[in-house]
Amino acid sequence: MSIELRPDPAMVPGAFEPLRREATAAKLTRPSLSYWEDAWIRLKANRRAMLSLWIIIGMLAFTLFGPLVWQVDPAAQDVQQTSSAPGANRSAIIVAPYVRWAADPAASTGTGLRLAAPATTQQVRLVWQPVAGAADYRIYRNIVPPRDNGALGVPLGTSGSADLTRYEDRMHLLAGTSHYSVVPLGGDGAVMPGRQSLVVEVARAITLAEASDRGLVPQGSTLTEGDEVRYALHPLGTDYLGRDMLARLMQGARVSLFIGIVAPTIFVLFGVIYGSMAGFVGGRTDQLMMRFADFVIALPFLLFMILFKIAFGIGPGESGILPMIVAMVILLWPGTARLVRGQILQVREEGYVNAARLLGARTNYLVLRHMIPNTMGVILVTLTFAIPSAIFTEAFLSFIGMGVAPPTASWGSMSNDGIKTMLVSPHELLLPAVMISITVLAFNLLGDGLRDALDAKMRSRE
Amino acid sequence: MGRYIFTRLLQGLVTVWFIATATFLAMHAVPGNPLSGNKALTPEIQRNLEAKYGLDKPVSEQYLIYMGNLARGDLGISFTQKNRQVNDIIREHFPVSATLGIIAVVFAALGGILFGALTALYRNKWPDTVIMLLVIVSISVPSFVIAAFAQLALVRINDALGFALLPVAGWGTVSHMIVPSLVLGLGTMAYLTRLMRSSMLEIVNSDYIRTANAKGLPASRIFTGHQLRNAILPVVTVLGPAIAAITTGGFVVELVFAIPGLGRFFVQAVQQLDYTVIMGTTVFFGAFLVLMVIIVDLLYGFIDPRVRVN
Amino acid sequence: MSSPETGQGGNAPKAERSPLRRRWLRTPGQQLAVLGVGSVVAIGLIMALLSWASGGTGAAAGVDAATGAITLVLDTEPPQMNSSISSDAISARVLGHLMEGLTRQDAQGALVPGVAERWEITEKGATFWLRADARWSDGKPVTAHDFVFAWRNTVNPQSASEYANIMFGIRNAQDISSGKLPITALGATAVSDRELRIEFAQPVPYFARLMAFTVFYPIREDFYRSTQGRYASSANTLLYNGAYRMDIWTHGAQIRMVKNQQYWNRDIIKINVIDFAYFTSDNNTIINLFRDGKIAMAEIGQENIEQAQLQGWNINSFSEGALFYVEFNHRPGRITANKNFRKAIQYTLDSSEEVNQVIKIPGYLPGKSLFPVWLDGVEGKFRTEYPVREVTPDLEKARYHLELARKELGLERFPPIMLLTGDTPVSTRVSEYYQETLKQSLGLEIRIDVQIFKQRLAKMLAGEFDMVMAGWSADYADPLTFGDMFHSSNVQNRGRYKNPELDRQIDIARSSLNVKERMDAFGRIQDIIVEDVVILPEYERGRLYVVDPALTGMERRVTGFDPDFTYARIVEK
Secondary structure, X not given: OOOOOOOOOOOOHHHOOOOOOOOOOOOOOOOOOOHHXXXXXXXXXXXHHXXXXXXXXXXXXXXHHHXXXXXXXXXXXXXXXXXXXXXXXXXXXXXXXXXXXXXXXXXXXXXXXXXXXXXXXXXXXXXXXXXXXXXXXXXXXXXXOOOOOOOOOEEEEEOOOOOOOEEXXXXXXXOEEEEEEEEEEOOOOOEOOOOEEEEEEEEOEEEHHHHHHOOOOOOOOOXXXXXXXXOOOOOOXXXXXXXXXXXXXXXXXXXXXXXXXXXXXXXXXXHHHHHHHXXXXXXXXXXXXXXXXXXXXXXXXXXXXXXXXXXXXXXXOOXXXXXXXXXXXXXXXXXXXXXXXXXXXXXXXXXXXXXXXXXXXXXXXXXXXXXXXXXXXXXXXHHHHHHHXXXXXXXXXXXXXXXXXXXXXXXXXXXXXXXXXXXXXXXXXXXXHHHHHHHHHHHHHHHHHHHXXXXXXXXXXX | OHXXXXXXXXXXXXXXXXXXXXXXXXXXXOOOOOOOOOOOOOHHHHHHHHHHHOOOOOHHHHHHHHHHHHHHXXXXXXOOOOOOEHHHHHHHHHHHHHHHHHHHHHHHHHHXXXXXXXXXXXXXXXXXXXHHHHHHHHHHOOHHHHHHHHHHHHHHHHHHXXXXXXXXXXXXXXXXXXXXXXXXXXXXXXXXXXXXXXXXXXXXXXXXXXXXXXXXXXXXXXXXXXXXXXXXXXXXXXXXXXXXXXXXXOXXXXXXXXXXXXHHHXXXXXXXXXXXXXXXXXXXXXXXXXXXXXXXXXXXXXXXXXXXXX | OOXXXXXXXXXXXXXXXXXXXXXXXXXXXXXXXXXXXXXXHHHHHHHHHHHHHOOOOOOXXXXXXXXXXXXXXXXXXXXXXXXXXXXXXXXXXXXHHHOOOOEEEOOOXXXXXXXXXXXXXXXXXXXXXXXXXXXXXXXXXXXXXXXXXXXXXXXXXXXXXXXXXXXXXXXXXXXHHOXXXXXXXXXXXXXXXXXXXXXXXXXXXXXXXXOOOHXXXXXXXXXHHHXXXXXXXXXXXXXXXXXXXXXXEEOXXXXXXXXXXXXXXXXHOOOOEEEEEEXXXXXXXXXXXXXXXXXXXXXXXXXXXXXXXXXXXXXXXXXXXXXXXXXXXXXXXXXXXXXHHHHHHHHHOOHHHXXXXXXXXXXXXXXXXXXXXXXXXXXXXXXXXOOOOOOOOOHHHHHHHHHHXXXXXXXXXXXXXXXXXOOOHHHHHHHHHHHHHHHHHHOOOEEEEEOOHHHHHHHHHHOOXXXXXXXXXXXXXXXXXXXXXXXXXXXXXXXXXXXXXXXXXXXXXXXXXXXXXXXXXXXXXXXXXHHOOOEEEEEEEEEEEEEOOOEEOOEOOOOXXXXXXXXXXXXXX
């Protein structure tokens, strides 16, 4: 049987015509992108990364422009408002300046423990009834009512002798309710029965001179005793010395961010160069380079920090930020180097590297164009972890005097101070800690986004 | 193989020698007399003390004497703990730090691999988010804050329960080890989780995985057989230095939880300029680290057949 | 063509079912779960293994009435347990319970017989008669030879004891210490087993009180030699003649003391076991241990005061008798050598304000004088009999003196002043407060130099400071321990202050045996210090502490070993 080829009616000679020659042979469906342009577009599409980028920009703005808006000296101590929480009551009454309490025998009317004058944060003056047989009296102050088992609160001191049935309390007086107790002591110092107690409401007070010194009232004000005045506003509260938290956070940002960004960037860069060279070259040079890296890791960090501070001739009381950065750079690069070297060793055996080499690629080209982009993931992760580590190292060093000197603040040293009063005034710890956390989080998310955007292997997965 | 190990050990010895020399020079450059105590000493007593500890000799001679002793394994007597040999101090306290460190590293490694793999597996689903959140918290809060919080939480829990679930401080039984090593290993665990996650995600897109998938290999086989094994490599690299870092960096944990470890002694020695203890522990830690690195490198070669270093 | 009825089951792969035949470990999720469980088990096993390999302290209660035991915290490992050369407070705390000297302090702090049952002090020397029933923990009697041996060890230049100078009142002690005489020349001899005779180099009126101190404890020669150079390095290389003996000593971890049945006064000892089971100096840890009921006593820092009040704990205060002050550098060429400059600072800084508003720790007393309040005078307290002249802060006078100083020094402006300080939280706070106050009130720039202890001492000795924050605690319970600090020949006088009149008063106080004469001299010394602004007293440090209510009779001491549990006992709650 023969197969018949039946002609297609559509196939007539006139159906074919030569194409006209056009200038552009092919139109591009989309613009040609370089590696980095492509990465940027992909980064922009990542919402979390963009959010963190904005956070970082915001943090930098906070650092650089914040002090222009909130012009409070971070070192100024508001002694009346130490450790005050944000939003705490800050109204005070004007009182006369402190005058030493003169002995006034006539003013001993009344029974039991009583106030000799209105109780303010300037002083609380107590008088009480003498107890027969007492050789001395001890005064206690408590924030809760005293208990019968002897838990009377904090012992403030003793009156000094049997005749002295009065006491003036000036120890860190805070506005609010205080429970005072007076206990008679026998000749041998033992506690006798006959405790007298009193509940006192302490009012916040300030003298006119102090108020005008602090700029709380205008010059030549007509305010007199009894009038109300408000203490300086501290939107985020104050620390244990009465310094404004907001101003200190701004100053701390400058120090912490500077160290936290500059140092890791430098030593990671150095580590990448070193590690990739070692990994790529291999052989004896690699061994030698890695031995040197091991040697650097084992050096005791603290000791060398002290050494650098001296070597730089940093005088006493000056901030040793530069030696800290130098020390971190010199001592911390080996970690990155090892990691990068490991990755390079892996990547070196990949097929495309051999192919490129066969095609005649030079070492520089291979390292820069193939290897490093393929280790970007690991490098970026290292960098985003080096930053909080640098901030913490700086905190530890500032605390032992090898970093920032007081009164300069850094987030790390503020956290250190805050731990001690963690239970009592949590805001002193929470605020700098949260700042550190936000910064770290932002860098991490940005690092994530960058890695996704830059990772060459993932590019193919559109 | 044997020759390789031998060369590495030799190199290690040279490294340790470098470390000892550098530390010796650094210590003698730092001002402050290690012998100054609470009270200033009369000149005679000062001279007696210096003679006893050999501080009156020139630095170069002190160096030679020290190196000679070091070769014999004699690390001298502590300046502050006047009746104890440095060898004894290390011998008695290093096991404690090592125990703490080992458990912390095991926590960190197993936890890091586990959680990292989990996040890679359930990427962008809720386990990923939760774990990454915990990771961020772990690395953005300083270690002493975490330690203080942990201890406080324990106290509160013990209060609420009415009995001591776990001891608040101290050392000796298994229950003493749990919280301190967790706190110590938390930072490294977070780091390893991220590392594991990042390397697993990279691998998931590599060719051999795709091939295996195309071959019809079940997901679980691919997971354990290929992904896990290859992703562990960066983790193993970091493990060596991580072990050393945890052992030495346990100072805060040892202080907060009243654990008699070597890290605490070391930092105190730096503050008090106790020459012999500083030198002894630095050399010891240096040797330890070098050994760890050698082991890890061998391990690396074992796990990744592509990287058999000659 | 396929026939549906003979289908080989399993040909069509279902989406969820894995082709693997095993039941579990099919999906990666399951594998991970198994890995997780396996890890936890593995960790548990490792921990158990390591715990079995190492030793450990038990978790006993703070106060155990049934066994008469108390558990405590020790700040750190005792640096030196050889009593003849020990000089720190931690070792003293432990040694004071393990050993006893010729005299000791009773519950009120008064001097009572210890190993010696009576004594006699003259200008030329002292004689002590030892009791017959004083024994070492191995049963042998304590003899006068033991004291001689220990003291010779202290002044022996080879021991290089930091406290040798406390013995310089004994004849030849100083020469022996500088190597000019052999140790057998020491002016302390054992006339018989129970009689000890001492010859003085110069009169030492307070000698009996000195005998209560650690450095004067006895050591038995044959035991010492039998340890072959390892004396005081472990529990069985020490011999005990005190209320307790050491049962366990795990370095850096635990010291456990049990009642010494050979102690002559054992009947008054009511606590059977004292266990320092925790070694840490972290304040939070200590508070947490107390709160957990694990220790019987805890010192509380300022940050824990509120918590202590809320928990209803009994808070006690203890003035530990140390004086903290600002020392000026009086070397020529220093700005602080100018008296008007110092006066300006004296009129500006207010120690009451410092204690009340900056330090804010109850128990701290504002510093007013070189001599703390606890020192005894002729009959009563020194500060009551010789009140100090107080300087009221006055900014106008301060500025006036500052201007005078500026003109005298011929300066346009004052250069930065260096304030050397330590790294404790209190010194940080106070130094920052000074920096701010002196800047606000006087326009002076202060640079704070934070140094750790050893380096601070080095700088002080070298004179590298303008002002330094320093402290001094008593070596013995006599005003001389503070009074002679600024003698021009004293090594401790780091500011190099030189005043012949002050030197003369100190010499009187040192040598006179007349109590009134000595106290008058101290009074004049006190005045010179204020007039010439040699130092600025800041505060007398106090401590707050909480004690388990079941424990009473614990004594806090300003001198000697502190706290003292010899007179303590456990009561029913």
